[in-house]
Amino acid sequence: MRASDSVRRLRRLTIGLLLGALTTQGARAQSAPQSPSSDAVAASLDSLRSDANGMTLDRAEVQSGARTVQASEHLSGDVASYHGALQISGTVDGNAAAIGGDVVLLPGGHVRGDALSVGGQVKLAGGTVDGEMRSISGFSVGPLAGARLTPAQATRRSLSLAVACYLILVAMALAVSFFARGHLETIGSTIRTDFSRAFLFGLLGEIAIVPLFLLSVVALAITIVGILLIPFAAVAFALGVMGALALGFLAMSLLAGDAIMRGNTAAGDERPVVSHLITGLSLFLVLWLLSSASAYTGLVGSVLRLLAVLSTWIAATVGLGALIITRGGTRTAASVPRVPPPPAEEYAWQTPTPVSGVAAARRPTPAPRPSQQ
Amino acid sequence: MKPLLLALLSLFAMAGSADGAQSWRTLAASRPRGSVDSLRVIVRYDAGRVSVGPASAPLLYDVRARFDANEQRLSRSYDASTRTLHVGIDSAMRSSAHASSGSRAHGRLDLGLATGIPLDIDLDLGATRAVLDLGSLWVDEMHVSSGATETELTFGSLNPQPMRDLFVDAGVGSITIRQLGNARAEHASISSTVGSVDLDLGGAWAGEMPLTLRVALGSATLRVPRDAGIALRLSRRLANVDSDGFTVRDGVYYSTGYEQAKRHIVVDGSATLATVDIIWKE
Numbered sequence: 001m002r003a004s005d006s007v008r009r010l011r012r013l014t015i016g017l018l019l020g021a022l023t024t025q026g027a028r029a030q031s032a033p034q035s036p037s038s039d040a041v042a043a044s045l046d047s048l049r050s051d052a053n054g055m056t057l058d059r060a061e062v063q064s065g066a067r068t069v070q071a072s073e074h075l076s077g078d079v080a081s082y083h084g085a086l087q088i089s090g091t092v093d094g095n096a097a098a099i100g101g102d103v104v105l106l107p108g109g110h111v112r113g114d115a116l117s118v119g120g121q122v123k124l125a126g127g128t129v130d131g132e133m134r135s136i137s138g139f140s141v142g143p144l145a146g147a148r149l150t151p152a153q154a155t156r157r158s159l160s161l162a163v164a165c166y167l168i169l170v171a172m173a174l175a176v177s178f179f180a181r182g183h184l185e186t187i188g189s190t191i192r193t194d195f196s197r198a199f200l201f202g203l204l205g206e207i208a209i210v211p212l213f214l215l216s217v218v219a220l221a222i223t224i225v226g227i228l229l230i231p232f233a234a235v236a237f238a239l240g241v242m243g244a245l246a247l248g249f250l251a252m253s254l255l256a257g258d259a260i261m262r263g264n265t266a267a268g269d270e271r272p273v274v275s276h277l278i279t280g281l282s283l284f285l286v287l288w289l290l291s292s293a294s295a296y297t298g299l300v301g302s303v304l305r306l307l308a309v310l311s312t313w314i315a316a317t318v319g320l321g322a323l324i325i326t327r328g329g330t331r332t333a334a335s336v337p338r339v340p341p342p343p344a345e346e347y348a349w350q351t352p353t354p355v356s357g358v359a360a361a362r363r364p365t366p367a368p369r370p371s372q373q
Numbered sequence: 374m375k376p377l378l379l380a381l382l383s384l385f386a387m388a389g390s391a392d393g394a395q396s397w398r399t400l401a402a403s404r405p406r407g408s409v410d411s412l413r414v415i416v417r418y419d420a421g422r423v424s425v426g427p428a429s430a431p432l433l434y435d436v437r438a439r440f441d442a443n444e445q446r447l448s449r450s451y452d453a454s455t456r457t458l459h460v461g462i463d464s465a466m467r468s469s470a471h472a473s474s475g476s477r478a479h480g481r482l483d484l485g486l487a488t489g490i491p492l493d494i495d496l497d498l499g500a501t502r503a504v505l506d507l508g509s510l511w512v513d514e515m516h517v518s519s520g521a522t523e524t525e526l527t528f529g530s531l532n533p534q535p536m537r538d539l540f541v542d543a544g545v546g547s548i549t550i551r552q553l554g555n556a557r558a559e560h561a562s563i564s565s566t567v568g569s570v571d572l573d574l575g576g577a578w579a580g581e582m583p584l585t586l587r588v589a590l591g592s593a594t595l596r597v598p599r600d601a602g603i604a605l606r607l608s609r610r611l612a613n614v615d616s617d618g619f620t621v622r623d624g625v626y627y628s629t630g631y632e633q634a635k636r637h638i639v640v641d642g643s644a645t646l647a648t649v650d651i652i653w654k655e
Contacts, residue, residue, distance in 0.1 A: 052448030053400055121401075132451065134402040140442045224611060227646075 158292035183329025202321030248319020253280030417461030419499020421480025428485030435485035554578035602634030
């Protein structure tokens, strides 16, 4: 398979996923559950019951349109109007509510319970209310009134988070490829040549982050000036760790991009680092988009999420390890010796390979002892 | 690459606009005072500005609020048996992660309380700006705890009865208390972890005003009436206390003419990495 085909396929997959996500959101929005009841009054009463500032009313107590409680009337229960004012001149032992209208207490009007208006006001025009007078501009319960997000909202948030991270990393990739390309290449080549060692160093680095931070705080706390510097040092430390992880992750993305784009660059040409980086990052984006879009699909979603998390973590860890080994990309892995070279002098007498045609050497012999002479 | 970028941006824009949508609601709730002879008020609020002041005459309380129904659920409840009013963001929603900067900037809670009855006020504020005008209220006890906030308390007139306890604890931010003497607090405790404290100790008070002041990483300014004497018993850790003109006896700094003064302020507490300034006012 040619590299350009695989790149095209990756792009098509990403776009397909994004469009799919957009379509799914639209479909979900359109198929949002309707009110539990087709009766608008009943739906409003449901909302009123669920509202923290609402109240519970019986459907039979609600009258559509304006309603008036005459001076001669004495109601033992609640009274309510729907889409009309509620005027009270008589006595109501329970609560009085107007949904989409005012509650007006006229002279002689008396509500022993609470008076509530949704979308209007409670007006005292000579009457009295023993309980609370309350007006709310609308129901507080709605699509986002609960603390928990709906699956559609959670999916949308996950998708946007993945895209936001991707865009940030792309911006970082552009900056790194222009200003620190050499460092990135060095880290990348270290990952390529010594993956397992880079992973080990990265793991150790991650484990050491918290102790290192605590040590630096303790060291700063020894002096007065140091105490004042602790907040700044904490921010600098966090930025440093995040920067190191990001740089390592970018190096790993570059390698992934190299693998996908292999053969797309003519021999002898300098490879386009930016497009390779973006291709590598897009690979991770695809993983995260798949994971986000299938978050509510049970086992498949869980597996995809695990895959995305694991691959991202391994990439960041290996990148961090290579960054540590190369001291931030300033030294090549080859310049850091792993094991001491074997002593050359001991075997220097041995005959070199005859391919090069070098003459055989004679093994050095010790000088004869005086007694042997 | 272009279609990919467009698709990414459109998804991002769609998600962003949906998340940023706000749905403002207003709430107005009041209750006639009736025969209620005291009121306990508990406020939990961390999304915008909050003010506390006197309510109009026949009311026990008057709550007016504006909040974003997409991110918060502000409610109030009154328990007649314990005469307790709860106002605030529901605890399930009371997380800084849920409140956007827009909700914080434009959310508002104005609380009016009955005059003439003893009030026990407990405010737990998050990142808010609080203006508490306690003049003409009878405050029997008051606790204010805040996170990152700017709090102003004004005791514009004399408390009808001495306040049993005044406790203000600010995490990060500033506290300004005006006419603290009018509170007639039997004990006042003011703490600030990071920020500034500005205490005006004026007012129509007499006798002795005990005050506990704890300030760290910041500054405290005490504005003392000229006719009052002040004694500072502060444990200082890398702190600077303006003690010019003070005399030291047994580790306590006394202002000039302390013994002859008609009224006295006794300040206990601590200052750590902070400065404490005394300003005399006419």
